[in-house]
Structures are given as structure tokens and as C-alpha cells.
Amino acid sequence: MKNILVVGGAGYIGSHVVKMLDQKGYCPIVFDNLSKGHLAAVQSYPFEQGDIRDRERLNEIFCKYKIEAVMHFAAFIEVAESIQSPSKYYHNNVENVLHLLDCMVENHIPYFVFSSTAATFGEPVQKKIDETHPQHPCNPYGNTKLIVEKMLKDFEKAYGLKSTVLRYFNAAGADDSGEIGESHTPETHLIPIVLQAAAKKRPNVKIFGTDYPTKDGSCIRDFIHVNDLSQAHILALEKMEQENKSDQFNLGSGNGFSVLEIIEKTKQITGVDFKVETAPRRKGDPAILIADSTKAKNVLGWSPRYSLTRIIETAWNWEKNRKY
Numbered sequence: 001m002k003n004i005l006v007v008g009g010a011g012y013i014g015s016h017v018v019k020m021l022d023q024k025g026y027c028p029i030v031f032d033n034l035s036k037g038h039l040a041a042v043q044s045y046p047f048e049q050g051d052i053r054d055r056e057r058l059n060e061i062f063c064k065y066k067i068e069a070v071m072h073f074a075a076f077i078e079v080a081e082s083i084q085s086p087s088k089y090y091h092n093n094v095e096n097v098l099h100l101l102d103c104m105v106e107n108h109i110p111y112f113v114f115s116s117t118a119a120t121f122g123e124p125v126q127k128k129i130d131e132t133h134p135q136h137p138c139n140p141y142g143n144t145k146l147i148v149e150k151m152l153k154d155f156e157k158a159y160g161l162k163s164t165v166l167r168y169f170n171a172a173g174a175d176d177s178g179e180i181g182e183s184h185t186p187e188t189h190l191i192p193i194v195l196q197a198a199a200k201k202r203p204n205v206k207i208f209g210t211d212y213p214t215k216d217g218s219c220i221r222d223f224i225h226v227n228d229l230s231q232a233h234i235l236a237l238e239k240m241e242q243e244n245k246s247d248q249f250n251l252g253s254g255n256g257f258s259v260l261e262i263i264e265k266t267k268q269i270t271g272v273d274f275k276v277e278t279a280p281r282r283k284g285d286p287a288i289l290i291a292d293s294t295k296a297k298n299v300l301g302w303s304p305r306y307s308l309t310r311i312i313e314t315a316w317n318w319e320k321n322r323k324y
């Protein structure tokens with residue numbers, strides 16, 4: 001059984017990947033400082049509390065377990081906060097990753113899977129964003145992720161560390177079991193916010209910007225189910241090991257939905273009406289972000305299985321019965 005260290009594994013996406021790794025016969029070891037994550041999300045798996053800036057603690061883990069690869073989810077993720085407090089983002093999302101990579105090299109861990117983001121591309125210059133699209137982030141969060149992508153290229157050249165960069169578009173949905181799901185504080189992602197309004201846990205939903213050059217004036221995003229992302233992680237890890245080669249993939253459904261469409265669809269699925277307010281645009285939000293994931297389909301054999309309806313249904317099931 002292969003030991004995979006999942007840093008940030010108690011968070012939203014990490015915990016879903018951990019569950020799928022376990023189902024596929026891997027042994028995921030969760031490493032998380034619990035600054036944002038939830039122990040309840042990973043209680044069936046080996047858990048080590050720690051911070052990736054703590055090199056002593058990382059070395060201890062690399063000695064304790066024979067780790068074959070590291071998957072990284074441990075980052076701060078809020079675009080608006082990154083604009084207000086860039087230092088916090090550069091420290092955690094860049095400096096701390098450097099500590100982790102140094103420890104991996106010292107301990108001869110050969111493979112790294114990195115959670116990157118559509119935010120590394122900035123304003124799109126073509127309708128769908130593939131891996132050849134220029135990368136000009138328009139906020140510090142996107143900058144931090146792009147810097148790590150560049151560090152990974154240099155680490156491969158100098159130290160032979162192989163990595164796969166997975167650039168997610170909008171992760172959404174919850175595990176079908178309803179046992180784990182999305183739980184961020186504060187929640188800044190559209191689908192959980194809209195569902196919290198449907199569940200009467202917040203008074204309304206704010207639409208940030210209704211004057212974008214889109215069909216209804218609201219932003220358009222590409223939502224991809226968290227279990228489809230998890231499947232891509234495992235396929236990417238296996239491919240990297242087979243071919244001993246670094247690569248990058250954009251992961252999305254290839255379909256764009258506007259904020260207004262998500263609100264309408266959520267009202268239909270939940271059968272609940274709720275208040276919607278309009279607010280000015282937020283800084284750092286491109287009008288449209290849609291992935292071209294042809295490369296992941298061709299190279300990894302990845303095929304996303306969850307429709308938008310199923311994404312909202314699983315997230316609604318989680319929201320109504322959430323455990324954390």
C-alpha cells in the first residue's frame with residue numbers, strides 16, 4: 001500500500017481526495033494545522049497535526065512513514081483577503097510551500113501534486129482556457145499560486161522533483177454520502193452561499209456586479225464537482241509515476257454558468273425562494289472563466305461525471321445535514 005502525504009487534507013478538497021485515495025487502496029496520511037480544516041472530515045485516517053512551515057515536524061513525518069508522494073492543498077484561498085493582506089498569502093502559499101519542497105528534496109520524496117487555480121490566468125484572452133493560455137494573475141492569491149508553479153519547474157531542473165500542477169476552476173459539490181462537504185469560514189464560494197440562503201442560514205445572496213459583458217451581466221464560472229477533482233488527482237499521480245514526468249492540467253467541466261443562473265437553478269432544486277441583492281463588482285474578479293480540459297481528458301483519461309444539477313444536489317444534501 002502506498003503512503004501519500006496529504007497536506008491540507010482536513011480541508012474541503014483535501015478531505016474528498018483523502019477519501020478517494022483510501023477507496024482506491026492507497027494509504028493517505030493527513031497533515032494539517034487545522035487553521036481552516038476539520039478533524040471530523042478525516043477521522044478514519046492517520047492524522048498528523050502540524051504546519052508546513054515547521055520543517056522539524058515535516059522531517060519527523062517523512063521519517064515515521066515511508067511517503068511515496070505528497071499532495072498539497074494547504075493554502076489560504078480567499079481572493080479578497082489576499083488583496084487586503086498579501087503578506088499573509090505570500091507567507092503561507094509561497095514561503096511555506098518552499099519549506100515543504102525543501103524537506104521533500106532532503107528526504108528524497110520524488111512526486112508532488114499541487115493544487116493550483118484558474119486565478120493564475122487572470123483576464124482570459126480566449127473563450128476557454130487551456131494550458132497554453134498566458135498566465136497573468138490579477139490578484140495576490142493567483143500570484144502566489146503562479147510563483148509556486150514556477151518554483152516547481154526550477155526544482156525539477158535542479159533536484160529532479162517531479163510535479164503535477166492541477167489548476168481547478170470552481171470546485172463545488174459534496175460527497176454523495178453526505179458525510180463530508182464544503183465548510184469554509186468565512187464562506188466566499190457561490191454555491192454554498194446560495195444554499196445557505198435557501199436554508200435560511202443567511203438573509204440574502206449578494207450578486208457582485210451585474211454590468212459584466214456577459215449574457216445577463218453577472219460573472220460566469222465553470223463549476224467542477226469535488227469528486228471529479230479527486231479522481232483527477234489519482235489519475236495524475238498514477239500518470240506521473242508511470243512516466244516519471246512533470247505536467248500541468250486545467251480542470252473544469254468546460255461549461256460556464258452565470259451567477260444568476262446558479263441562483264435560479266438552486267431555487268428550482270431546493271424549492272425555496274430567497275432574497276437576492278445586487279452589489280458593486282469586486283476587485284480581481286474576471287468576467288468569465290471557463291476551462292478547456294481536453295488535455296486532462298486525452299492524457300489522463302479523465303472524464304468529469306457530475307452535472308451542475310448533481311453538484312447542487314450533493315451540496316444541498318450536505319448543507320441540510322452538515323456535521324461541521
Ligand SMILES: NC(=O)c1ccc[n+]([C@@H]2O[C@H](COP(=O)([O-])OP(=O)(O)OC[C@H]3O[C@@H](n4cnc5c(N)ncnc54)[C@H](O)[C@@H]3O)[C@@H](O)[C@H]2O)c1
Pocket residue numbers: 007008009010011012013014031032033034035036037038050051052053072073074075076077092096115116117118167168169170171172183184
Ligand atoms: N475551493 C476551490 O474552489 C479552489 C479552486 C482552485 C484552487 N483551490 C486550491 O485548492 C486547495 C484546497 O482548497 P480548499 O477549498 O480545500 O481549502 P480549505 O481551506 O478547505 O483547505 C485548506 C486546508 O489546508 C490547511 N492549511 C492551510 N495552511 C496550512 C499550513 N501552513 N500547514 C498545514 N495545513 C495548512 C487548512 O487547515 C485546511 O484544512 C488550495 O490550495 C486552494 O488554493 C481551491
